[in-house]
Amino acid sequence: MNKNERNERYNAYVESKIPKTHNFPSLLYAFLIGGLICVLGQTIKDSLLAIFDTMTPQDAGTWALIGLIFLASLLTGLGVFDDIGAIAGAGTIVPITGFSNSIASPALEFKKEGIIFGMCSKMFIVAGPVIVNGVVASIIVGLVYLIIGAF
Amino acid sequence: MAKKQTIFFNNQPRIISSYSIAGPKEKYSVFAPYFDLVLKNDLWDCSSYEMTERKMLEHVIFNAIERAKLSPQDIDALICGDLLNQIISSSFAARKFDVTYIGLFGACSTMAESLAVGACLVDGGYFDKVACATASHFSSVERQFRMPLELGTQRPPTAQWTVTGGGCSIVSNKGVGPKITVATFGKVADYNVTDANNMGAAMAPAAMSTLLAHFENTKTTPDDYDLIVSGDLGKLGAEILVDLMEYHGYKLGQNYMDCGHCIYTNGQHTFMGGSGCGCSALMLNSYLIQKIREKEYKKVLFMATGALLSTTSSFQGESIPSIAHAIVIEN
Numbered sequence: 366m367n368k369n370e371r372n373e374r375y376n377a378y379v380e381s382k383i384p385k386t387h388n389f390p391s392l393l394y395a396f397l398i399g400g401l402i403c404v405l406g407q408t409i410k411d412s413l414l415a416i417f418d419t420m421t422p423q424d425a426g427t428w429a430l431i432g433l434i435f436l437a438s439l440l441t442g443l444g445v446f447d448d449i450g451a452i453a454g455a456g457t458i459v460p461i462t463g464f465s466n467s468i469a470s471p472a473l474e475f476k477k478e479g480i481i482f483g484m485c486s487k488m489f490i491v492a493g494p495v496i497v498n499g500v501v502a503s504i505i506v507g508l509v510y511l512i513i514g515a516f
Numbered sequence: 517m518a519k520k521q522t523i524f525f526n527n528q529p530r531i532i533s534s535y536s537i538a539g540p541k542e543k544y545s546v547f548a549p550y551f552d553l554v555l556k557n558d559l560w561d562c563s564s565y566e567m568t569e570r571k572m573l574e575h576v577i578f579n580a581i582e583r584a585k586l587s588p589q590d591i592d593a594l595i596c597g598d599l600l601n602q603i604i605s606s607s608f609a610a611r612k613f614d615v616t617y618i619g620l621f622g623a624c625s626t627m628a629e630s631l632a633v634g635a636c637l638v639d640g641g642y643f644d645k646v647a648c649a650t651a652s653h654f655s656s657v658e659r660q661f662r663m664p665l666e667l668g669t670q671r672p673p674t675a676q677w678t679v680t681g682g683g684c685s686i687v688s689n690k691g692v693g694p695k696i697t698v699a700t701f702g703k704v705a706d707y708n709v710t711d712a713n714n715m716g717a718a719m720a721p722a723a724m725s726t727l728l729a730h731f732e733n734t735k736t737t738p739d740d741y742d743l744i745v746s747g748d749l750g751k752l753g754a755e756i757l758v759d760l761m762e763y764h765g766y767k768l769g770q771n772y773m774d775c776g777h778c779i780y781t782n783g784q785h786t787f788m789g790g791s792g793c794g795c796s797a798l799m800l801n802s803y804l805i806q807k808i809r810e811k812e813y814k815k816v817l818f819m820a821t822g823a824l825l826s827t828t829s830s831f832q833g834e835s836i837p838s839i840a841h842a843i844v845i846e847n
Contacts, residue, residue, distance in 0.1 A: 372708035378759075379709065379717040382752060384673045391670075441666050450668020451785075457668050470666035474659055477564045491667060 391454055399456030406433050430461055437462035441469040467491040522700045522733035529638040532691035533584035535576045536801040539680025545779050550802035558655060558680060565655035572682045573609040573651040580684035588613045592643035595634050597626040597650055599657050599793055623822030624748050626650040627797040628841040632699035634687040644689055651682025652792035661827060674714040676750045676776060677786035681794035683801030694808045694847040700730040706837040712830045716753020716788055719821040722838035724760040726819060730842050731766060738768050742813040747796035747820030748776035750788035775799040796820040808847045816845045
């Protein structure tokens, strides 16, 4: 048996031994906690609209986002967010709370290496790819929009 | 006398003293009563986790020496290693001792590697007393190899939990204690496992290779040992090793245990169990050595396994080479 064949057989065997993630509970927790975060965001927005007569829905939405970002960063700093994330999975990552956590957690972690070379430069190690891809995608969409608009 | 990978010690150096340290999570281990010191918090009054790891290493070395009723000047060489880049914990800890220092990198196999190298040096008559030590800290290792600690992601089911802990053994040509009779150094094995979250599967072939060489060279079978201990294969890796050995005609039965698999309890959500240099170092220098001293186990095959990857190599898509070293401890 040559090496490649041996490795393939071994990896196929390992694959069959790996315990599988339990889909149903994972999905349920993600749905419940993710949904709860959305409800919280909506509550902030609706309350602001109800309290302040002059506030536009767009402004209220921005404040709701700021509120969620703050809350996620605070919970990250208190060391609670990762425990919630371990149960919720995508439920906390997909909403803006995940983005907030992905910036706050490396900022905390690399503080020991100094403000500039530690915290500031390492802050985006997790969120960086999201920002890069977001910008690239928006450029492509913008170009498509521009070309279609010209006709 | 050497036979390919295996060395038979003529003078049979002894482990005259040992000391272990464990972190706050390890306090709930079933083996916790055997640990010499359990930390109350995981920073231990240090300003970074790297410094905590270094302090743990200094502490185990110092106390193991003291327990042997020696002073650091009596030690001829300090042989140690750890998981951090450029083995900083070991080298920085060595600053504290005015002793010849031999730094090793064998990833999680360091405890067995340092004892095997130390036993060779003592058996050959080059050194009288050597200190063999290693330690790992969950938080320092995690931030080097994986994601920031507070990042709210889920760990895959094959993940293992780096043990916060460490241990030191003093190997000497005189004195009382269990003897190191045989050492088998491993060969690097790579079965093209690329998943850095599945260390057990990556390391099991290396463990198999070392065990096969050991049994063949020493003409023994698993039944000749009271206990066969592997380092940190974890639940999955240990199961794979049992299967691989059975495929090659050796049956690992009730006398086989894996430190990583049994160090944590089920409720601690560590999935496949413990890993890291500290895992096997902690277990050997606490529970195992005490049971060997008490002659509950008379002949133990202690093998620690290590995954020799770096963050650079795994991001570049390289597979994970692994190593395993084994020693036989008898009393």
